[in-house]
Amino acid sequence: MVPQTRRSGCPINLTLEQIGDRWSLIVIRDVMFANRRTYGALLEQNEEGIASNILASRLKHLTASGLLTRSPDPNHQQKGIYCLTEAAIQLVPLLAHMAAWGVRHTHPSKEASLPAILLEKGGPSLWSAFMDDLRHLHLGAPRPARSAFDQLRTEDGKAITSWY
Amino acid sequence: MVPQTRRSGCPINLTLEQIGDRWSLIVIRDVMFANRRTYGALLEQNEEGIASNILASRLKHLTASGLLTRSPDPNHQQKGIYCLTEAAIQLVPLLAHMAAWGVRHTHPSKEASLPAILLEKGGPSLWSAFMDDLRHLHLGAPRPARSAFDQLRTEDGKAITSWY
Numbered sequence: 001m002v003p004q005t006r007r008s009g010c011p012i013n014l015t016l017e018q019i020g021d022r023w024s025l026i027v028i029r030d031v032m033f034a035n036r037r038t039y040g041a042l043l044e045q046n047e048e049g050i051a052s053n054i055l056a057s058r059l060k061h062l063t064a065s066g067l068l069t070r071s072p073d074p075n076h077q078q079k080g081i082y083c084l085t086e087a088a089i090q091l092v093p094l095l096a097h098m099a100a101w102g103v104r105h106t107h108p109s110k111e112a113s114l115p116a117i118l119l120e121k122g123g124p125s126l127w128s129a130f131m132d133d134l135r136h137l138h139l140g141a142p143r144p145a146r147s148a149f150d151q152l153r154t155e156d157g158k159a160i161t162s163w164y
Numbered sequence: 165m166v167p168q169t170r171r172s173g174c175p176i177n178l179t180l181e182q183i184g185d186r187w188s189l190i191v192i193r194d195v196m197f198a199n200r201r202t203y204g205a206l207l208e209q210n211e212e213g214i215a216s217n218i219l220a221s222r223l224k225h226l227t228a229s230g231l232l233t234r235s236p237d238p239n240h241q242q243k244g245i246y247c248l249t250e251a252a253i254q255l256v257p258l259l260a261h262m263a264a265w266g267v268r269h270t271h272p273s274k275e276a277s278l279p280a281i282l283l284e285k286g287g288p289s290l291w292s293a294f295m296d297d298l299r300h301l302h303l304g305a306p307r308p309a310r311s312a313f314d315q316l317r318t319e320d321g322k323a324i325t326s327w328y
Binding site: 008047091099102 | 172173178181182190254255259270275276
């Protein structure tokens with residue numbers, strides 16, 4: 001749930017009040033980088049084995065706090081499609097830094113580190129291009145001339161198939 | 165406690181497993197930006213009203229996971245002084261991004277936003293200078309020629325007294 005009272009006015013505290021439980025950021029990561037857009041895809045493909053009740057509560061929380069929107073799937077009226085909001089898209093630099101820190105200090109698996117390493121190598125200009133890709137995919141903005149997805153796919157000749 | 169099993173090898177997940185509860189990052193924020201170095205200072209001066217048992221458990225967790233070290237206070241043998249490790253100091257860019265996002269999307273108080281705004285304005289070169297200040301304070305590195313603390317104090321003629 002969105003907290004009704006703020007423990008302090010500090011922007012770091014308030015960011016943590018909004019996204020500071022690990023499962024919220026895991027769900028945003030899966031929507032953002034792996035383009036999983038339905039409850040089913042988010043549940044079944046999640047590498048960390050998120051529980052169905054936790055996923056459902058986080059999707060409600062993220063929707064209520066303005067990080068995701070939910071619209072009916074045109075092909076399955078009962079299913080919802082989740083989209084990132086502009087506020088969520090602006091988490092890209094934070095997630096890129098989180099991933100870069102993780103590569104240095106948490107001994108991640110090699111395969112799972114590749115996107116993080118490419119994101120760090122590309123720096124702010126690549127993050128910005130990636131955010132434009134996300135605005136196209138999630139907010140209906142025009143398709144950008146230069147796609148970060150393409151760039152991330154073809155670096156070193158390897159496809160990052162788990163991404164998108 | 166440090167998780168014994170990893171839910172996945174993804175560096176974002178592993179970072180969240182290490183620092184992804186909000187109180188851990190609040191404690192690191194207080195040590196880093198307000199230079200609170202003892203259990204007492206961290207408990208009494210915390211703006212969010214951290215509970216004593218939560219603070220004690222997070223200090224143990226952060227020490228066990230290599231983000232803080234604890235050494236005896238030379239003036240009070242029973243008290244401990246906490247220092248940031250190099251891994252914790254490398255969280256500066258992540259916290260700067262978290263603060264910048266919070267300023268834009270969480271309606272923080274004006275006073276509490278000032279350090280975040282100055283950090284964002286200063287960008288990576290200021291973060292780097294700030295990290296050198298922290299290496300001097302916490303790791304015994306030489307005092308840097310240019311102090312980010314001084315720069316953050318004097319910008320706009322205002323002292324950021326809550327910082328340090």
